[in-house]
Amino acid sequence: MFLRAGRAALSPLVRSLQPSPVAAMSTGTFVVSQPLNYRGGARVEPADASGTEKAFEPATGRVIATFTSAFKYGVKLHGALPNLLEGCRIIRDREDEIAAVECINNGKSIFEARLDIDTSWQCLEYYAGLAASMAGEHIQLPGGSFGYTRREPLGVCVGIGAWNYPFQIASWKSAPALACGNAMVFKPSPFTPVSALLLAEIYTEAGVPPGLFNVVQGGAATGQFLCQHHDVAKVSFTGSVPTGMKIMEMSAKGIKPVTLELGGKSPLIIFSDCDMNNAVKGALMANFLTQGQVCCNGTRVFVQKEILDKFTEEVVKQTQRIKIGDPLLEDTRMGPLINRPHLERVLGFVKVAKDGAHCGPSYSGGFILMFAANCRDDMTCVKEEIFGPVMSILSFDTEAEVLERANDTTFGLAAGVFTRDIQRAHRVVAELQAGTCFINNYNVSPVELPFGGYKKSGFGRENGRVTIEYYSQLKTVCVEMGDVESAF
């Protein structure tokens, strides 16, 4: 059973706990004892259990669930279009509860978790609207004959998620999949197994037929089983580049289409004619959401030389003001990283960066918040995806120079530019090798806009009208209105 994690109830406990080595504060008493696999419209303990795993609360290191990994997925294909609008309504009604669960299991602030839940119900609402407008073409042929095309579902789609946006990823994959008439088996990251179950229950309550949305828990072995299963028609994956390569190899063997949302090391270019206030806010948005654990973050911040000192000074000032702490408190804007091994990995990057760059401003307990100024393109913290709250600031002189440096990466997920010169803004984004570009903002996620990467950041898109094409197949029907003209 879920113990409701109300903020008022949690705060006294937070105050009474001692700082742990993983984090300076705790968030509460939330535990899950219900099964975390979901099939046929209900939570189940799988008969084919392959072992148990534990899920933790990042802020305290406390175990919040012990769950069973599974393989079988029990999908039912169904022709009816599910009632996504009702699902959207229920998510909105239960937003605080879902956000609290997300906050506890992931560590992101409650403020931000609510924004993630917003982008989740918005996705259901958007595809509920699009579902009814899905149509093919009518093509006139000579002699009164004609052809038409129809969009049909693919069948069973597998969604495999990362741990940084657990509920949002489950929604962004399942809403278009279901809207196109598919079934989905969703495998969350074993670090964040909890909130996908809330989505499954919401779909069931909304009238989605049992077996149409299923949750299977487990790690790499379960993921491999799903990708290789002969009943699976498509795999949509969000995660790291190395895992994405394996998913693509496995899917290739079954000629299954894949959507790959992979990592990034995105450039954010700040020209000297920018609105400085907005550019600084944009750089913070580009680096510190979800403790910096965001694939599309603009972690290479290129600043034109004339404004480098002023920009850096402002970034430091505003970074120092970010409220770090218990993610369930209303005014917290940054919580803990996902777990200790990841924290140590991020600190490893910071240690190396400190040898070559001017770093600051703070590290305490499990929380870190960093920037590295005066970076060079060849530094490890500038080349590799850190997936933590570490912003690298680099300086540049000219537009041509910064474009060459910005594109000098194997990744291509996102990019941003801040300038008041509208012609330059469009010229620059046209040259940037990235699937999602921002002008004078960063890391906003309107569901109407397609999201996805170039180069090693993957392919296929999530959100937007185009995603319908990634969850459906086109059938062509040729209609003869005359006699058959046989060649024989």
Ligand SMILES: NC(=O)C1=CN([C@@H]2O[C@H](COP(=O)(O)OP(=O)(O)OC[C@H]3O[C@@H](n4cnc5c(N)ncnc54)[C@H](O)[C@@H]3O)[C@@H](O)[C@H]2O)C=CC1
């Ligand atoms: N482009 C995007 O939208 C996003 C990309 N990411 C990227 O994901 C990474 C961090 O997330 P992680 O969860 O650590 O990534 P990961 O690649 O380790 O795991 C992602 C998911 O794949 C599963 N998995 C692992 N090995 C597998 C295998 N051999 N076959 C099938 N499934 C397997 C995991 O259990 C998990 O559910 C970062 O590199 C980040 O950039 C994260 C979020 C969004």
Ligand SMILES: NCCCC(=O)O
């Ligand atoms: N809301 C942004 C999604 C990016 C990510 O999944 O990392």
